[in-house]
Amino acid sequence: MTERRVPNELIDCVLENLYSDRATLLNCALVGRAWVRASQRGIFRKIVLELPESTAYDEVWAMRVATYQETTAHLGCLFAAKPYLASSVQSLELWRFGESSGQPEVWYTAAASVLQRLSNVNNLSFCEIRWNALPPFLRxxxxxLFTKSLIRVSFLGPFRIETFAELASLLSRAAHLKILDAAVFSWEWDVRDIPTYSDSESNLEGTNHPLPRSIPLEQLKLHLDIDPFMTWFQQDGCPFQVDTLQLLSVNLVFLLSPIFTDLLRVAGRNLRVLELTDMKVSDLDNYLQYTPNLCILHLGNRWRMNPFKLISIMQALFQPLLNQEGKRFSLQRLSIDLGIESNPIQWDSWSAIDTLLQKSEFASIETVDIKIFRERIIDPVPSYVVGLLTEKLRFLEASGKLVVRIMDN
Structure with missing residues (x-):
């Protein structure tokens, strides 16, 4: 009987669909020689270097320290012996580096030995990092890594750095960056600290500084200290092009409204997804007039956005779009997060939203997805809330556009 072999191209396709299942990939690597390399690409596609949390010394903490040291040392040796494994790493996460002054330097040395062997990382995430507390060799x-192939950078947790000039200099090296997710924080930032083009160029000795507007961003998410970013993006020497943005997510509570309006004037025409959280009615401009091609709008913050406040915000956003000609707005999906602080008693005001969205200007809306969250300190959201809200949104419910869900925290 003739043996039939599966083509390597098909094996690669199968294993690529298993990248989220590391246990299965480890088993696949044992099947045969043709399966080894493709399985290893999935196994090493993402690595996480996580320092133990700063807690009192106990057995659990000691075990986590030992695990980190053993794992990092093993990775360093493995990548040194088999460079092709290091080239498989596309996603890297770092947790809690610089968080505590008590972190020994040997932890950083082990991490640096791994980082220095990575060449194809395109997704880099910083989680709970204090940049200026890191030793120079790790920084x-x-x-x-920023000078190589980064496509996405996420500063989460938040990321703390002393000056915006340092952050701008770091980001300016990422010539291939497409996605920036920035929860960054500093007590010392000053908008006047943002470098001009010549300043940035002088800070990047030995590297080719990207030309102004030469890095087209596709997705931008900003949290915490937002104003310096907005100001920087408007400078002539900024290397990032924002009129190419397709997704923009902004927490407005930390933002000066005029600065955000200026950004929308530049970036709004190409936006397909807009996420606005922690809004204030008093600060709202007619933002949607700058986004004629918007497909998805996400409103609210599940901890702060109560139903009554959101009604006023939605009216302020949508009513300026009404016109005598009935010209349609492009929106296809409206996503809303509601935070319930107490058992709702009156939902009558939501009828106004139902009436507003019946207008022909909003006929293109296909889905209104409402997610109801509860505060951590109160009882779960009563199941009857869905019925109360649905009753006030009769048009959306009857048209099949309405989806209402109670979410677990």
Whole structure:
């Protein structure tokens, strides 16, 4: 009987669909020689370097320290012996580096030995990082990653850095960046600290500084200290092009409204997805007039956006779009997060939203997806809330556009 072999191209396709299942990939690597390399690409596609949390010394903490040291040392040796494994790493997460002054330097040395061997990382995430507390050799290894193939950078947790000039200099090295997710924080930032083009160029000795507007961003998410970013993006020497944005997410509570309006004037025409959280009615401009091609709008913050406040915000956003000609707005999906602080008693005001969205200007809306969250300190959201809200949104319910869900925290 003739043996029939599966083509390697088909094996690669199958294994690519298993990248989220590391246990299965480990088993696949044992099937045969043709399966090894493709399985290893999935196994090493994402690595996480996570320092133990700063807690009192106990057995659990000691075990986590030992695990980190053993794992990081193993990765360093493995990548040194088999460079092709290091080239498989596309996503890297770092947790809690610089968080505590008590972190020994050997932890950083082990991490640097891994980072220095990575060449194809396109997704880099910083979680709970204090940049200026890191030793120079580790900052140097991380900075080098920005000059390579990064497509996405996420500063989460938040990321703390002393000056915006340092952050701008770091980001300016990422010539291939498409997605920036920035929850960054500093007590010392000053808008006047943002470097001009010549300043940035002088800070990047030995590298080719990107030309102004030469890095087209596709997705931008900003949280915490937002104003410096907005100001920087408007400077002539900024290397990032924002009129190419397709997704923009902004927490407005930390933002000066005029600065955000200026950004929308530049970036709004190409936007397909807009996420606005922690809004204030008093600060709202007619934002949607700048987004004629918007497909998805996400409103609210599940901890702060109560139903009554959101009604006023939606009216302020949508009513300026009404016109005598009935010209349609492009929106296809409206996503809303509601935070319930107490058992709702009166939902009558939501009828106004139902009436507003019946207008021909909003006929293109296909889905209104409402997610109801509860505060951590109160009882779960009563199931009857869905019925109360649905009753006030009769048109949306009858048209099949309405989806209402109670979400677990």
């Amino acid at each position: 140097s290894a991380l900075t080098e």
